[in-house]
Structures are given as structure tokens and as C-alpha cells.
Amino acid sequence: MSITFEERLRESMSLPRVYFDHAATTQPRPEVIEIVAKALQDTYGNPSSFYEEGHRAVRLLEESRAEIAAGLKVLPEEVFFTSCGTESDNWAIKGTAYARQGKGRHLITTTIEHHAVLHSMEALEKQGFEVTYLDVDYTGLLDPEKVRAAIRPDTILVSVMMANNEIGTILPIREIGAICREKGVLFHSDAVQALGAIPVHPRDLNCDMMSFSGHKLYAPKGIGLMYKRKGLRIDRLIDGGAQERRQRGGTENAAFAAGFAKALQMSVADMEHESVRQAALRDRLIRGVIERIPHAKLNGHPTRRLPNNANFSFEFIEGESILLLLDSLGYACSSGSACTSASLDPSHVLLGIGMPAEIAHGSLRVTLGIDSTEEQVDRFLLDLPLIVERLRDMSPLYSDFKRGKLHPLIPEKGGTDIRIEGQYNLD
Amino acid sequence: MSITFEERLRESMSLPRVYFDHAATTQPRPEVIEIVAKALQDTYGNPSSFYEEGHRAVRLLEESRAEIAAGLKVLPEEVFFTSCGTESDNWAIKGTAYARQGKGRHLITTTIEHHAVLHSMEALEKQGFEVTYLDVDYTGLLDPEKVRAAIRPDTILVSVMMANNEIGTILPIREIGAICREKGVLFHSDAVQALGAIPVHPRDLNCDMMSFSGHKLYAPKGIGLMYKRKGLRIDRLIDGGAQERRQRGGTENAAFAAGFAKALQMSVADMEHESVRQAALRDRLIRGVIERIPHAKLNGHPTRRLPNNANFSFEFIEGESILLLLDSLGYACSSGSACTSASLDPSHVLLGIGMPAEIAHGSLRVTLGIDSTEEQVDRFLLDLPLIVERLRDMSPLYSDFKRGKLHPLIPEKGGTDIRIEGQYNLD
């Protein structure tokens, strides 16, 4: 290839930016922003108030709830608005733990959950609860039978995510939920990444509780949802007024609720078409990357993954420097979950699927969205190899490899289903 | 007066509605809505992300935090964004309780706090904490020395609101804070109703923590703040990512943060003028009501009250029916706090200031705002007497009174500083 990084850097100045980090967050749809702005202006009453302005607000709120319930195929009274996916995860986990501690103090989850789940579990551990963290396989899948084996008489909750936010693997939660139901243990699933991307119907999936977040599906940041099966009582996380059927205090954010409902409705309407379109783009991207870049592998499951997610490891180089160079060429990507970007540790998810730390440091997540195009993917496939090459040229590990002093962990031709064995043997 | 209710009902059809419930919530300022809508559109990146869109979001978030900190005269790192005032109250109270339970398990508050505080306290009581609920006097004031007397060696937190949301009384929190400091006990104050209305500077007020909510000062519903003194460590309420200095998980709602900052800045800029203007309107309203309506009294403190708050009791009639008739004539008012309007119990605040239940049922709260005018107040002073008269005509208690069978608890000429003694002696 005769084109150089420096040339592309100059050219990129005049190119539009490419947003490839839809798993981190999305830009609210114009229709959503319009509804939100209109509601802030016109429907400003307090939904608990006893007059026209309040009635208007409660109608907006309840219509939004009903619309969302229809999208999830559940009852409106099973849908609770929260402030974010993290709050929903905290509420489901801590609320269940506190309400059921009389029955037992053991919880089960996986090593690759979002920090909202993992840190809630850790908070409970500090309070004397016991948590089993189940290992997943090298693709991110969890054998449901492992859950069965882990359930004890004092187990009160199993929490397993529906789709992983870093590697995109879709976990077999329906099967896990069935086992929990059989064993009489509550089952919660963090479906923040799944909602809007693939069909999510809590009942079919045997879930007692599910967490969702608006900003992953083109609604604003700052609104989340919890599905809680009718009749299921857990403790409140946020005590206060009589809002949300007395389950969650705080004056309701009807504007964002309406935005969430609109976004969900549009995502559900688009889903069949968009999931096929994005999966095709994703596969073009994956194929291109593996073909053009030596010592590169896809992380996560080769096929059972979110339609918009691609996650790669590139040997000999480090993730943040890839992101910086991508940013300089106009791309927004991430190396893992956004909320841990200030951390220096390699992703707990990549470690969780058994990747050695030296490889886990060099990962790149590309997540597509409704605004992603083939043109963007092709531009990316032109630029990424230049970036990887540039960083490898700077890398002492790559020099060592070139001199035969280092045996690579990812084979030169790479692939979409590679399990890394061993680790570097540096002298 | 020759005009009748029925005539006013017809006339009101062609009159604009009057929003007199600013303590329940406010309409976001146009400038705030504009900023929010623009941020949703342009600054949609995840503030934790490592590229241009993320940097832009983090700048907006941190500029908003800095602006708010300047308004509160505190450090930016002492300002934490939450989803609402209720969350802030829960976080301050439960977070302190869990973090300090090694030191002791006793907390102190008042009987007239918002349910966000009271129900947080009750949740802790269920977990074995002990809570002292201090009585206030008939105006809603709390003698700081009562706090001193209630502090025990195992007291870990005192929580006293800055201004009451129903009766508008401004409590002596600076003095209470000084006592807490002297005694080495943490002090939290719910200042949700105070912020934007009167000067609120946590340091001057000797507060370790303070709770705020955007929608009381013309920012949207769904954003709150917590002031937490630098260096003070309490437990998280919402565990998750590294957001908010690792103190509160969840992808940040930068759009509403910016809206909050704008709203606070505008409120602070307006405050000197608006507090005088609204207090004059409020006093005109109070004088008019007491003069025109027999057996009516002002609730709360006669002078030490929020500039926008008037709260009345009318003998022989019930509050909800007043609200309904007011609504029919075009007024949005409340009988207490909005978030308990589904409850049938008389306001815990009115009971807390020693009002007998039979009078507490007949209260009306009118809270003014930046959009309130003298014209609105005068229109209200024309209509309210007709409403009270109409309901008294329907009231069997009023018949009994007219027949001399019932001794009124509120004297005919009413007043702004009346302490009700005794209760009905029905035969």
C-alpha cells in the first residue's frame, strides 16, 4: 500500500467524523430530541399534581410506559423508570438482596458483567453476602448448567447479562432463566446492550427483572428502565414519594420517559432491517480487518454476537494509542467499556474470557449504529492498517518478534475464532 | 360580593391558566430548554470516552459543575450530579449510615422533612438503625438546642431541611450545623426548596452535605445535585463505573447538567430582585386571603419563610375539593407536597407543626414563581373566597358551626400567626 498515515492525517481534516462507538452511547434521534424539548416546554407539570398540568404530565408518563410495555410485551405496571441502566442494576441486585436476606445471602453472576453489576455485588460482599462469579468460555458464553451447579439452598439471585457490552457475545439467558425458575431462584438480566438491537421480551426470556438504559438506543443519557415481574417485591433503592407505584421516589422525568418510548418504538420498528444491515457491515468490517492486518483476532463469539459489535485484539500494540490515532483520523472508537477508560487495568471482560493481559491491552471495540455506512467501514479499513503498522513500528515487542526473540500469541493470519494459549516468554 | 362562582366559571374559560404550584415543580426556562436540546443534539458523546466527542461532553459536564460550584461557593469536586433531590437525600443519609455504622447507628432528623428523608430514615430503622425525630414548633421552627440535646455518642448524622416544601418555613440550619460541627457529628440539609430562592452556601451554613433538585428552579425534572464536603467519604448509593469521581455510577446526563447550571446561574442573578418581588406578591396574597375569608389562617412562620410560599388553612372544608374548584377556575395549586397527593392522610408537616387533623385536611399551598404577576394574585383573591364559600355551603361542619353546635378552631378574623389549640368536640 503506497498511501501513508501522514497523508491520511492531512486528508482526514476535510472528512466528516465517523462515530463507531454506539455501545458507549448514541446520539438521540431527532424525533426523540423534538419530543423531549416539546415535553420540557409544554408538559412541565408534576405528574403527582392534582390539576390539569399534572394530569397532562401523568398522561405523557403513562402513555410512555404503556408504549414501552408494548415493546417489551409486558404489563405497564411491570415497567419502572429509573435514572440509568446502572441504577436499574443496583436496584435489582441490592433490592433483591435486602428483601430476601432472610432466605439466604448467596448470589451468582459472571465475571464479564458490567461494573454496575459487579460493583453492586462487591458492595453486597462487604455487607456479608456471598457472591459466586462464574467463568465464561473464551467466546464469552456461559454454560447454563454451570448456573444450575452453582445454585445453593441459600441462593437468592442469579444475574447474567443478555449481551456483553465489550465483546458483544449474546448469552443464553432464556436457558439460564429456565433453570432459575426451576430452582425457585430469582433471575435478573442486564439487557442494556441488547435492547433496541435484538428482540428483548422479558417473559419469553424467563427473567424476573431486567435492566435497560435509554442512551444505548438513541434516547438521552439519564433515563433507564427496570422490568420487574408483577407481584415481585424487592426493597427500594431510592426511598421517597409515591412515584412509580411507590417503588422509586423522585419527581418523574416525563420528558425523557417520552423520549425513551419514542426511541424504543423506532428501534423496534427498524430492528429487522437494521440488524441485518448492521450485521452485514460488521461482517465486512471483521473480514477486512482480519484480512488486512496480520496478528489480529476477533474477540467474543464468532457468530452469536450483537449485530453491531466487533472487538479485535492486535498483537504487539496497546489499545489507547490505537484510539488516539483513530481519533486523529476522525474515528470515535473505544478499547472497552467507556466507563473504565480512566483505568489502566486491562478490561475485566477480556481477562474474563481468558485472554492474557499482554494481549488484552491491545484491544479495539468498533460498534456500529443506525448512522453507520459502508463508506465509513471502507474508509476505516483503509486507515486502521496504517495505524496498526505505525504503532508496531514503534513497539519494542514487535522488534523482538521481528528478530525472532518473541513467539507471537496470535497467528499471523489471525481469525474470528482463536483461543489464545500461553503467554509471552520474555528473556 | 355580587359575582358568583358560576359566573367566574364561565369567565375562566377565556382566561389563561395560572400556575401557582412552583414548589411542586417549575417550567424549565426557555434558555434552559434551548441548552438541553442543543446538548442532546451536539454533545452526545459519552463523557468517559477517549476521543473528541467524549472530550466535548466532559467539557460541558465539567463547565456545568464549575458554574454550579461557583454559584454555591464551593469547589467543583464537591459537587456531584444525581438524578433528583430524592436520590441525593437517599445517598447522603444511607451512604453516611452505612459508612459510619462502625461509629454508631443513631441519626437525628425532624418530623417535617420531605418523604425522601423520612422514608430513607425508615428504611434504615428497618435495618436496625435508630432515628430521633425532633418536633418543631407551631411555625415549623426547630430550636437548635434541641439538636444539641438529642446528640448522643453514637449519633452519626443530623439531617434538617433548609426550607420546608409545604409551609415554607426557613429553618436555622447554620446554627444547627455549628452545633453538629462542635459535637463532631455530620450534618446534612435538604435544600431542595431553598436553592434558587434564597442564598445557599453550604460552607457558610456549616453543612457537610446538601441535597438539591433542578426542577424546583426552572431546570428539568430528572437532575439533582449533592454537595459533599471535600474529603468526606460516604458509601455509594449507585455503584458502577468511574463517573462522578467514582462516587456515583451511570453515564452522565451532561445535557441536564448544563441545564441545571444555566438555571442556577439565572436564578442567582435574579435572586435579589425576584425574592423581593415574589415576597411582595406573596404578602399581598396572604393579606388578601386573611382579610376576605373568615376562619382562615396562614400556616408556617409569619415572616421567616420562603419568598414564594403561602400556605393556608380554611376551617370546615377539605383541601382536595378546594384544589378541584381552583383547577376548574384555572389555577394550579396544591394542598401539600405533590408526591403524596395520592395519599388520604393529612400532611405530616401540618400534623408535625401541631395542627389537629380536622384542620390539617383543609389546607392550601400557593407557591409563586418568576412568571407570577400581581394580576394573577388579584384574580385569585377574587375567586378563592367564592370557592371557600361554595364548599362551606356544602359542609355539614359549617352548618353545625352556624347553628352554634361547633366551636371554631380558627377565629373568624383569622391571622398569620395563630396557634390552634384543642380540637372539635362533636356530639
Next chain:
Amino acid sequence: MQYSEKVLDHFMHPRNMGEIENATASGTVGNPVCGDIMKMDLKIEDNVIVDAKFKTFGCGSAIASSSMATEMIIGKTTDEALDITNKAVAEALDGLPAVKMHCSVLAEQSIKKALNDYYTRQGLMTPERKAKLAFLEVCEHEDHENCTCAEQ
């Protein structure tokens, strides 16, 4: 919480509001401490309720329930009126919010209390009628714990 059109109509335009001079019978239920009092005056001729008037201290649905109740009993025999249930009152109002169902209970009870007064004073009480008025045994001694507002 929002009221039906019917409730609002009866609240805004109450039927038969007032008192009957020299009423044949009268019944008051409720308690100011609970925030609801209903007084029902009946004019009864030949065991038929020819007029009814109410006075109510209470919320919108309390006023609407008493208004509706008067409409439902005027023209009925006392025994027919005795069979009117709170559910019938609520249904006639196109429903009441769950937290307000007790208002329809009060309406039913105010009628019954007036009829109890009537049957007793006229010496018309029968075991059957007595049975239908049994709740008054509690209600006569009602206090805050036992009153209907603590029922839901």
C-alpha cells in the same frame, strides 16, 4: 389520579345539596379527623323516599358520591334504597380511583344510617333490615381506627 367526567360533573354541579327541614330521617357518617363527613336527610312518604338532600365535608369524590347517591334513592322504596351498594354508587359515577372507593362506602353508609333512624323511629325494624344495617354497630362507635378511611 384523575376523576371521571361523571365524578367531576357531580362535584361541580352537585344534585340535591342542602338540608331538609323536618326530615323524616337523617344520617351522618364519617369524621373530621379522617377528612370526610356526609350527612343525608330523607323525606319519606309511604315507605318511599320522596326527597333526599346531602351535605358533605370531604374531597371531590365524597361530594360526587353523595350527590349521586341522592339521585339513586329518590323515588325508591326504603327497602330498595337499603340494597344500594357502594359499588353501585361508584359504577354510576363511571368508577372511582382505588384510593377513593371509601367515599362510595360513606355514601352507602349515610343512606343506611338515615334508614336505620327511620326504621327504628317508625318501629319498622325487622331482623332482615337489621341484618343489612349490621355494620352500624361498629360505625356508631367509630373512631379513627375503625372508620372507613382506614379500610383500604
Next chain:
Amino acid sequence: MQYSEKVLDHFMHPRNMGEIENATASGTVGNPVCGDIMKMDLKIEDNVIVDAKFKTFGCGSAIASSSMATEMIIGKTTDEALDITNKAVAEALDGLPAVKMHCSVLAEQSIKKALNDYYTRQGLMTPERKAKLAFLEVCEHEDHENCTCAEQ
């Protein structure tokens, strides 16, 4: 977390990136497990560093720190270079985010490790120089627990 213009400039346009054939001395610090490795090659003539080149596996600030470090030592005597601290490197970059300060530490250490190599091989080690290189005692046996990435 955002980098200064200087950091970005050195990251995007690294100075003295590469290796020196037949370097007078060379030092590598860091560990792939921690995500940072820096290799510093020096060409030293008459105790003066006449050329320096680096290779770095690591984040943006690691690359920028090594680039800046080479600029700072070229032309200096080895003893002057020995006195360059990680703070000086960070300051020359207009500061580093708190979580990234360890990158400047790695830059300092890579210089020192190369100089240690130089002094030892040339028989120039003195107690003073040895004292300034004391940290290497730990570093030589570094593992994940002791490496600089666990320092902050």
C-alpha cells in the same frame, strides 16, 4: 481525561523513534502484562549523550514521554541525564493526567537503566551514581506487583 497539546504533538510526531545500531548503552523497562514497555538506546561519546532513540509499547502518554525524554537528554552529559526526573519529563509535556504519571516514571527509568548499563560496562560506576540508580535493584526483578503501574 484529556492530554495536553504537547503530549499529543509528541505522540503524533514522536522524536527520535527507532533503534540505534551498535548503541553504546540500552535500557528496557516495563512489562507487557502492565501494558507499557520502553526501550531506550543511547549513543554516548566522551560521557555526552550524542544520540538517543526509543521504542515504546504503551499508551499515548508513554509514547510522548519517551519521545520527550530523548529530546531532553540528547546533548547532555550522562550525569546530567541521570538527574532528569519523571516530574521534569511530565512538566516538559505541560503535565500528564494523574493516572498517567507512571509513564513519565518509565521514561526516567529507561534512561537510568541505559545509563546503568553504560556505567557498569565502562567501569564508571561510583557510589554516587549507584545511589541514583538504586531503584533498579527492585526493577530488575520486577513483576506485576512491583512494576510502576502498580505504583499510583
